Amino acid sequence: MGNADLRDLASIREVAFDELEGSVVAVDAHNWLYRYLTTTVKWTSDEAYTTADGTEVANLIGVVQGVPKFFEHDLIPVMVFDGELTELKADEVAERREKRERAETRQAAAEERGDAVEAARLAARTQRLTDTIQETTRELFDLLDVPVIEAPAEGEAQCAHMAATGSVDHAGSEDYDTLLFGAPTTLRQLTSKGNPELMDLSATLAALELDRQGLIDVAMLCGTDFNEGIHGIGPKTAVTAIKEHGDLWGVLEARDATIPNAAAVRELFVDPPATDAAFDASIDPDVDAARRYVVDEWGVDPGEVDRGFERIRESQVQTGLDRWT
Template sequence: MGNSDLRDLATIREVTFDELEGSAIAVDAHNWLYRYLTTTVKWTASEAYTTDDGVEVANLIGIVKGLPAFFEHDIVPVMVFDGAVTDLKADEVAERRAQRERAEERHEAAKERGDAIEAARLEARTQRLTDTIQETTRELLRLLDVPIVEAPAEGEAQCAHMAATGAVDHAGSEDYDTLLFGAPTTIRQLTGSGNPELMDLEATLAELELDRRELVDVAILCGTDFNEGVRGIGPKTAVKAIREHGDLQSALEAHDATMPNAAAVQELFFDPPVRDVEFDAAIEPDVEAAREYVIEKWDVDRDEVARGFERIEESQVQTGLDRWT
């Protein structure tokens, strides 16, 4: 789910990239990219990723820094991009837009009073995936031979579908929605400096003594990206309510609450717009073309991406050697 309530309920364990070696992960691309984008903006001088025309492409630095961890462990990142926004998510999207606008106002105020640290923090929160960022991200991924999937709607639903059908080994996202969409396993913290985490659906259901439909009902009671929850009901109370009353509607009645779109949210989690896909798992990145695209075409500071490209090149040499041993 979009909020963190399921963090208290999901069965999650730390893993290492070594344990994930040789796997394919359907990565929620917008989720992954946004985290690298905001981090780059927060900690890197804007001159490093701004063209002479004033176009900002901090995403290119983030991608070059983020992909080596996959390549170095022979992990295939299948980047899944969001499609059309689900009608049920319209309110959530509007709220995020409003939050960005408020951050933009505070960012300008911080600049005016000379508070550089606060201005950098707020500027990171104002980032959005512009058309240029969308286009340059896809082109750089193509040059690096990273598989791209365009989801019909929610990217996390497509990731979960690919994991559930065996097209990939895991979904990859920071959101908990993949659990509700039925991904058997989800890898989290793919953008962090520490070890990733593995979120296990079956272990979660066993621990909570619920089935997946009941877990979805628990999430709906708490609130998801697609509905507002019932005031005063947190994750533990929601689990207790579903165990006691058996289903969402009975739990709502017991709490004297109504939720007009409950059935639509349930249906979305169990029958979301997704599609079956095929991709080539043999990745052969054109590092020289990617380097030229980032540095020459988009004026990105060479020093900011030098080590990332070196790591990608080194990973390909090592992967080649491993195939012959």
């Protein structure tokens, strides 16, 4: 879910990378990429990733800086991209667009008065996954031999489905929707320094004494990307209310409240669009071709990516040695 309410309820623990070696992770690609994209824009001169015609490809720097973390810890990422926009999410998307437009206006003002620091901060907020970013990210993943899956709808739902059906070991996302979509385990903090976090669905349900449907109802009372919550209900109150009244409908009736499209939102979490997608988990990146693509074809400053490519090359050598020992 878009807010942090489930953070107060979810069973989450730090996990050492040693425990995860050899794991296959279905990564919410938009979520993962956006974090590296905004960081790159915030801290890197736009000259490093802008072509002569003004096309920005900061995503290429982000990918090269982010992928080595998987390889160095013997993790196999399967990047899952969002498919068609769920109609129920239209309001959330519109709100994000409005926030981005406000940030763009403030960014222009900051640039006009010469406040480079504020302009960079706001520029990071205005980032969106353009067609060029979408296309070049996929092409770079292909050269790095990272599997890509196109979800029919929500990427988090596809990641959760893959984890629940056993085609991967874990989902990977910073959002909490994977918990609601039924992922048994989700790895978080994959874009941060240090060890990741493991979010456990079974442990969460056991601690709350709820089933997954009950957890979905709790989330809907608090508010999700697909619905507004009920005023005055936080996560702990929502858990108590569901236990007291049985389910979402019981709580709404008791409070004389309504959630528009509640049945459809509930069903989306229970049975989201997802597919049984096949992929090859054996990865053999062509580092030289990937570097030529990023530096020669798209003109990215080699100083921003050469260390990342070196880490990828070194990780492949080390992984090969480890598998023979």
